[in-house]
Amino acid sequence: MEDVPPSDRLDAKDIEQLRRSLLGWYAQHGRDLPWRRTRDPYAIWVSEIMLQQTQVTTVLPYYQRWLERFPTVFALARADLQSVLKVWEGLGYYARARNLHRAAQMVVDDCDGRVPREVNVVMQLPGIGRTTAGGLLSAAFNLPVPILDGNVKRVLTRLSGSTLPPTAAQRLLWQLSEQLLDRNQPRDFNQALMDLGATLCVPRQPSCPLCPWRECCVAYHLGLQEQIPVSARSPDLPxxxxxxxxxxxxxxxxxxxxxxxxxxxxxxxxxxxxxxxxxxxxxxxxxxxxxxxxxxxxxxxxxxxxxxxxxxxxxxxxxxxxxxxxxxxxxxxxxxxxxxxxxxxxxxxxxxxxxxxxxxxxxxxxxxx
DNA sequence: GATTCGTGGAC
DNA sequence: TGTCCAAGAAT
Structure with missing residues (x-):
């Protein structure tokens, strides 16, 4: 909290307004995605892993195929790694498939096939970090666990107008994500936050006029929505x-x-x-x-x-x-x-x-x- | 804390 | 066409 000047801190009224406006926008403009039509923790888990560093449109066909081939955590756990990799073929970051396979075996062996509901426990599973844990637990069980993926990071950076260096920014953004999270509707709130970043608050030419958070957005009021967050120059690839x-x-x-x-x-x-x-x-x-x-x-x-x-x-x-x-x-x-x-x-x-x-x-x- | 992990969409 | 960057985690 020390790194947030009192004048910049959101008061309870601001927070309530932000929650209401975001959830209202989400009810109208939220995306209809297959993993939002289920409450099966395993299916949602699969989607969370596939969506790491991967766009929704790329994931869609893989998600459907995966659930046909491995409909349950038990089916995945007893499959051999080669057939698992074959279904993942083309999706990239193959450690995700290896970790998901291993984690499925752990859940079957240690948890009777049920996804644990505690953050600290699911984060022990290979391939599940803090953001994936939050996405999984909020989406599957409606538990109030915050997230901070690429979308949310961009949205909250602009909202706060933060120009802090990476480490300090990370702390601030997690804090913001947790502070803003609607305790009554954590599932919808987290999904809404990601949709906002994916559809309006995009990296280039964000659609600020359509944004429900326009009035509270520091970057928007400063006209810096194109400059924030600052993008790191990519090094020349060998x-x-x-x-x-x-x-x-x-x-x-x-x-x-x-x-x-x-x-x-x-x-x-x-x-x-x-x-x-x-x-x-x-x-x-x-x-x-x-x-x-x-x-x-x-x-x-x-x-x-x-x-x-x-x-x-x-x-x-x-x-x-x-x-x-x-x-x-x-x-x-x-x-x-x-x-x-x-x-x-x-x-x-x-x-x-x-x-x-x-x-x-x-x-x-x-x-x- | 910095690197290493794929591939494709979007512009 | 090249470049950025995606629902990040592991080491």
Whole structure:
């Protein structure tokens, strides 16, 4: 409280007005979303995890498919990780799927399949932080637990006109979120707050004239709604160049490997390859990487496709070549598992997006037969 | 506290 | 076309 000057503090009347106006706006303009039509804590939990750093329109088809494939926490808990990753394929941040799977097993084993109602308990589950805990408990059980996701952060930063440095701002915003939260309707209030940020109080060109909080918004009255919150300049992303091998054996099968369970794209399958060293040709790189990682001999052939892909903190270009398998038993020296599969079988394995584009470019049969 | 985690929408 | 940024958490 020390960092909030008394003159800037909201009094009880302001708070009540803010709650009323927001809930009134939400009743008219709130979005109709599938996870708002259920009170099933598991379904809401799934939506909360999928929505982390991911827009609603992207999540919708995944959410429906997920609940068809894993309708209950029990179904998810007994599924194997590969099938879980397959349903998550394309959604990104795959640790979310691994954590959700593990957390489901914990809830089944320790809580008889019921989602705990205490913040401190749900936050012990992998993949559930403070914001997800608040979203889950308020939406599923109508419990008064605050949230602070990207939308709410932007809304409250503008409302308060805060220009504090990140750490202090974070404290203030959590405090505001908790202070404003309507104890009588925490579910609707939190959902309304997120809708406000997602539909009106957007990063660029917010629709202030339509905003129910216009009168109380410090940024609006200062004309700073475009400047607040201040956006951090993005650092230049490094660009990695990767040689990739589509290795065919004499049975028309192609070699894929499963990445280590943790870290980038953990547990997903890929075509083997590695970074092109300075002064190295793509062909040399592929031959070297395959020797180092799989301990087999190949002949590098024609270029298949070139794929550029942007991750959150770097870019890659994959230079993919057909390769003919010559000899040696493939060893999983830098991966978890190796398989020879027919092209038609590739759809059964979870791949990252960039590799799906390789699969699209792949001929239905080996070019060496 | 700073990094590391994907992918696509929007402009 | 490039850039920002999404219902953040884990390390």
């Amino acid at each position: 660009h990695k160049h990767i040689g990739v091998a589509a290795i065919w054996n004499d049975r028309g099968q192609i070699l894929i490997d499963r990445r280590p369970a943790r870290g980038l794209l953990g547990g997903l399958w890929e075509f083997p390859g590695g970074k092109i060293e300075p002064g190295e040709t793509v062909e040399d790189c592929i031959a070297r990487e395959i020797t180092e990682e799989l301990a087999i001999a190949i002949e590098v052939g024609d270029r298949l496709v070139e794929v550029t892909h942007a991750y959150s903190h770097f870019r890659v270009t994959l230079y993919v070549h057909h390769c003919r398998y010559l000899e040696g038993e493939p060893q999983p020296l830098a991966c978890e598992e190796i398989r020879w599969v027919k092209p038609s079988e590739l759809v059964e394995f979870p791949f990252p997006r960039a590799n799906l584009r390789i699969i699209e470019a792949l001929p239905p049969t080996s070019p060496y037969l």
